[in-house]
Amino acid sequence: MRSDKYQHKKKRRKIRWSSIFLVLFLIVGAVMLYSYMQYRSGVSGSKEAADQNKQEYHFNGERDRNGLTNILLIGSDARGKETSRSDTIMIASYNPDTGSYKLTSIMRDSYVEIPGHGMNKINSAFAIGGPELLRQTIKENFDVNLQYYSIVDFEGFVRLIDEAFPEGIEVNVEKRMSENIGVTLEPGVQRLDGKHLLGYVRFRHDAVGDFGRVERQQKVIKEVGKEFASIQTLPKLPKLVGVVAPFINTNMDTGDILFMGKGLISKDNRNIDTMRIPVEGSFENQRVSGAGAVLAINVEENKRALEEFLTK
Structure with a gap:
């Protein structure tokens, strides 16, 4: 029983x-x-x-020796034009052990050694040999291994912002901006849609030029990251990836993008640490025949600063 x-x-x-x-x-x-x-x-x-005829690139990416996932981010609005120079160059670093995110902007006028092509502005490496030559250039000058690349069409940025934030992103526009950005921005705190936000981060026709633009780019990326973390965005993540995917040329698969994106927007008060290359006091403004106005940088000093930033 x-x-x-x-x-x-x-x-x-x-x-x-x-x-x-x-x-x-x-x-x-x-x-x-x-x-x-x-x-x-x-x-x-x-x-x-989106551009349906994406250029296919060979990219000999390498894993970072410190266990980081390093992604070469290239911003461009010259879709389908292989010889275009990269308008924006960044290194996005994700540390899977700590779940932290870091972003390094490399000034496009930095005067460096381009493997096999002599000295030139770093953004010319993309025009000469695509993301692979740019990867080699960053490795040779700053000793950073890049595993992935993503070339982002600026139209994708506009659509992502408009889809994720229908009411826009709050920005304090510091001055009137209009030259060569396709929109007119008046000073003051306001919410910007994708088109106006893109104009804000691309503006560089003032006394500080590209330095101001890099600072604005980093400020906006950090603000967007906070906005993603502060709203119920996680259920929207697959659609947001779908919205921007046609505008990105990358060797990352959708699963990688979803995994890293989920970590960014699923935690409160997510901070993105940022830095700029060259660092303060490590460069001089010069004019070089054939290259024009350049930033003559102290490569060793910037290499040390970048390594310390990424590994601390």
Whole structure:
């Protein structure tokens, strides 16, 4: 009799656990289906406006010796034009052990050795040999291994901001801006949509030139990161990736992007540490025949500063 009761209880436990696993399986399946549908919805809304003839690049990326995931970010608005120079050069670093994010901006006029091509502005490396030559240039001058690259069309930035933040991003515009940015911005605190926010981060026609632009780019990226963390954005992440994916040429797969993006927006008060190359006091403004106005940098000093920033 006791044996019959034991067998009956054991059978009920098996049924209960089977039911739990079935429910979990259905939930996971529903989440995956929802994510896929949201991703496809984002892609379909952007595909027609994006460049459908993306240049295919060879990229001999290497893992970072310190365990970081380093991504070469290249901003460009010259879609399909292989000879365009990179308008924006950044290194995005993700530390999987600490879950921290760091962003380094490299001034495009930095005068460095480009492997096989002599001295030139660093942004010419992309025009000469695409992201691979730019990767080699950064490795040779600053000793940083880059595993991935992402070339971002600025239209993708506009669509991402408008999709994620329909009311815009709050920015304190420090002065009137209009020259060569496609919009006119008046000074003061205001919420900017994607088009006006892009104009803000691209403006450089003032006394501080590209230095001011880099500072604004980093400020906006940090503010966008905070906004992502402060709203219920996680359910929207698959669609947001779908919205921007057609405007990105990258060797990263969607799973990598989702994994790192999820970490950024799923934690409160997420901070993105930033730095700029060259660092203060490590460069001189010069004019070079054939290159024009350049930043003659102390390579060793900047190499040390970058290593300290990424590994601390």
